[in-house]
């Protein structure tokens with residue numbers, strides 16, 4: 310799967326751009342502030358309905374406009390598909406896939422699986438369990454069609470349970486919700502666990518190439534002690550939950566543990582090594598998706614050269630090429646990428662003050 314056409318209208322400093330990317334490596338280069346990241350962000354916005362930079366979606370609309378429009382033609386095994394997204398300053402979003410209005414943004418994510426690697430990707434390792442849980446759930450969502458509904462139900466029931474706790478409800482009142490909570494939690498946890506197991510197999514090979522001297526161990530933690538029955542735990546921890554006003558343990562605390570020996574990975578590795586670890590995780594995820602449902606992800610790699618020496622740039626680009634996926638990489642100087650590739654990038658785009666030109 311790849312984007313064969315991309316139209317960007319009023320997204321950040323890009324007034325109007327039309328790109329025909331290649332299905333291989335696309336290099337986007339230009340000076341600081343020219344709009345390179347904005348192109349990656351526009352692709353992400355089209356696939357996720359939100360930005361990877363700002364949680365305020367209004368900020369991505371060009372300052373002088375009241376709406377942004379993104380449009381892409383996707384090349385899929387079943388034929389071409391057209392995706393359009395319009396976002397208004399009022400907050401309203403319109404999404405169309407092949408001319409049909411789409412209500413749920415998850416339909417977009419299903420159509421366009423995207424992997425992002427930015428210089429800030431370290432957050433996957435540093436910023437607490439939320440971003441690591443999102444990483445697991447990206448894979449669980451794409452690999453198992455049952456996951457999304459179970460996950461939505463976990464969130465719904467958890468919200469309800471927490472509300473009851475805040476209202477000082479008796480355990481009898483909460484018990485009804487706990488039965489549902491346990492049922493959906495089992496589903497979500499099983500899919501997450503299975504997913505991390507499958508990922509680990511692929512990950513070992515990639516980490517072995519990127520970081521041969523570092524013994525990184527990746528494991529899944531479910532959010533409570535795995536030896537304890539979840540229904541019993543909810544009952545025994547009811548007094549504590551009541552005192553804190555929320556459910557202390559459960560699937561909302563699941564995590565991906567990344568350790569080197571007895572230390573958390575972020576305490577044992579350099580910044581460049583951490584970037585490579587994040588890249589290995591993302592590449593493994595894309596490869597697994599291809600194996601499991603025969604679907605390619607699209608890779609967006611912002612400022613690929615930063616933090617990496619020439620040898621590791623080469624290794625990373627080789628792994629990205631090996632995925633067979635469509636890749637968009639940005640760099641200030643094209644040589645930083647061109648010199649690390651065994652063959653020239655399939656297509657190069659130069660960005661200057663929001664204007665994009667293809668380099669023939």
Ligand SMILES: Nc1ncnc2c1ncn2[C@@H]1O[C@H](COP(=O)(O)OP(=O)(O)OP(=O)(O)O)[C@@H](O)[C@H]1O
Nearest residue numbers: 321322341342343344345346347368369370371372
């Ligand atoms: N809503 C907006 N409307 C217009 N311009 C914007 C908007 N949001 C951001 N910009 C501007 O868009 C420009 C492009 O930013 P972008 O981050 O895409 O650049 P870049 O080429 O990736 O830069 P760098 O190499 O420094 O990371 C910036 O100068 C920024 O000030």
